[in-house]
Amino acid sequence: MTYIKPKFRHPDLPKNAVGFTKTDYEGVISTLCAGCGHDSISGSIVQACYEMSIEPHRVAKLSGIGCSSKTPNYFLNNSHGFNSVHGRMPSVATGANMANRDLIYLGVSGDGDTASIGMGQFVHAIRRNLNMLYIVMNNGCYGLTKGQDSATADAGSVSKSGSVNPFEGIDLVGMALELGATFVARSFSGDKTQLVPLIKAALSHNGFALIDVLSPCVTFNNNVGSTKSYDYVRDHIEALAEIGYVPEKEEITVSYDRGSSVDVELHDGSSVQLHKLADGWDPRDRQAAMSRLQQAKAEGEILTGLVYVDPESKDLHEIIKSDKRPLNSLKEEDLCPGAGVLAMINDEFR
């Protein structure tokens, strides 16, 4: 079996501003289960990158281990990919970003990958405000190892085998807010209209952008009693106001009424649909976001949308004051102080 998609392209396929068609943003054929939420997320990533006219090779896609972490193979064929080890994608992404601040870093992880084995690295990537988009494909279970509960499974949630999860689930969105993340969002794999603009906004954010995407595992966690099944999520979803992809170049303003939605044309020709559900909802207010999240939890709602953003965010490189040029582009002339300086250094040790 080959995993390479046929090369045939319809000659009339529309091209984006950098001359690529949407197929140029695809990857090899997915080997995930048919209907897996993760594939829908891959689709949204393709859509967002195409609409943003990102040059695919300027993206570095990284992941850990798990079904979710396999997905980078299924989008952006012309990007370099890095499947690291279980839970350790954040550190690899950190190093990659330290080496070259100019690329776009897209990390994909699972809830097992992130909330258990990789919790330490996840937390510290947030703390360092690494400039990357970190997508958690959150299905409340371990897909690749066949259905064990993950740390994001809600207490009382029933697994396919019928056992009831006794432990509290970790809410990655709440945790990220608490940790000071500068962009925090949640979405649902089945809601492309919400997810695509969120991905676009996250990709243009300067700093760490988390999107926790509920992504039901059709094989191991789509049963009655699971709080990460399609049906459960659809019934309990509550979307927040969203300001999608707004580049800094020029302010784009829009006014619309509560409960309505509006299309906004963006600079690159793409459009973002804004919903407004909460009056006066300001995603720049961390405290409000935290209490709104608590409230949703109490009411059994799953809050989706852009929960928090800090438009003034400073990323790792700005914090540690590293050169504006990518460090991997520096040469001997920039880096090596030379024999003369070494002679002076030697003198200090005599």
Add this chain to the structure above:
Amino acid sequence: MRNLTGVNDLVVRFANVNGTGSASANNMFAMSIFRMGIPMTAKNIFPSNIQGLPTWYEVRVSEKGYLGRREGVDIMLCVNPQSMKQDVASVKPGGYFLYDNTKNLHKDFIREDVNYIGIPMIGICMRLYSDARQRQLFKNMIYVGALAALLDIELEVVKGIIADEFKKKPKLIEPNVQAMMAGVNYIKENYEHPLGLRVERRDLVGDAIVIDGNTACGIGAVYAGATVAGWYPITPSTSLVEAFAKYSNRLRVDPETGLKKVAIVQAEDELAAFGMVLGANWNGARAFTATSGPGLSLMNEFLGLAYFAEIPAVLVDVQRGGPSTGMPTRTQQSDLLLAAYASHGDTKHVLLIPSNPSECFDFMADAFDLAERLQTPIIVMTDLDLGMNEHLSAPLKWDDARRYDRGKVYTAEDLDALSAMGKQFGRYLDVDGDGIPYRTLPATHPTKGSFFTRGTSHDEYARYTEDGVKNAQVLDRLSKKWDTAKEILPLPEFYQTQNESNIGMIFFGTTTYAALEAIDLLKQEEGITLDAMRATAFPFHASVEEFIEAHDQVFVVEQNRDAQFRTLLINELEINPKKLIKILNYDGMPITADAIRNGIAKHLEAIKL
């Protein structure tokens, strides 16, 4: 009583209390010997504790240039009542015991065969200074002065060192000189001086420097063009990354913008530290980390990934006493097997083993070139003795004509040329037959050269495969790369006798100092001559096997219980274990020439019978 006598051949040990500022005074003593042109070596012997516990500093002065540790103390300077009992006991018969006689010495501490020299250090300080901290610090300078007078150290030399030490705080120069002179004067007025044991100016150190291995490694990483470091604090490796940061901050900052041509991040643990190193190297920067045993254990998983996915990386393992958390402030060479075979599956790693600071510098520069040439982790194996102690060393040398060897990296032009020839880029294709494939860096080309880096089984085009034959092919190519490595690593060093001995000795790293001295002792005192080889790298160059084959018996000197280096030799070269005789030391202290001499002489005596 026969007093110890002699010129330029002695061991002085300082017994201090951790955290009392004695380190800089002790160092001034050592440096004054060096500046008088006499070879010396200095060792810190310190507890794994920040304050209050006993700490020792040992200086060996050796006109013959022996730079290993020598057993037995000729002069003990003891200002720590807590350790006094063992300190008195460690003095050689006829040696000297310097102590603070502001209070009388307890009779338990009196030995008939030791010379006692009392100096009222606290008394003098109480008289001269009112501030408590000053009393503490200047007490140290008083004993430096006393030793200078007793050993005939040139006072101008000590004054010069004080002036250098306080260059940035010139106000402190005069009071320090005063305190030192108070010590000098006390000796002049109360004791016969110099002692029979003394130093005398020589011209034996040439252009040498005195530097610790961690600093030399850190400077080496700057010169090698490392721009990224991820690290996690652990004794005894911490000062290595700190040195890298210090020299980067000095040499790689744009004075106008304050921006740095380096990114250093203290990671949350060693897993992350090495993950950062891999991410950065994958992305084309030269990145490294430094750690010690416990950290190396944590890095195993990523080392396996780096080996299999063929990602360059540089890792310095400054070994300390194991197992487990072990003796954090003591030295060993006991991470060898872990480092060589780190991670599950058929994984092996290239090791570089420097023996002195200037080699630390050179091997760091080599390590980055080799990592990129071989596309694999290079582990530089040092130890606490080399890393944290100051050693007399050849100056660090850099050839301005040297260019960084970035290994096989395809550029956009290369990729276009490749496809013009109708060829497809394959990340893991053995194009040149040396087992080393070509890589591309992210963002090289809009449509060509991208690939997936993964730790799962893959084919030559980096595609996931569960085809066992293809996986075996990759493993075989990695073996070929391993053979290529043997040819390009630093060569071993040989020390041959005139009349071709049939006995050989192998050593590496910091055992070198003692081993070279042991060769002299064996010849002079036992009439035994032997050939020697200093190993510098793993996998072993062909000459290592030849050396072993050429000798009937080969002693392998190392600082661990299980003779790990010997195991590597037996395992990799399929050598009869009987031929390799262990000479071991694993008490956490650097091995001595006497121990090696005795071990070898005893073994040879035993087989004669």
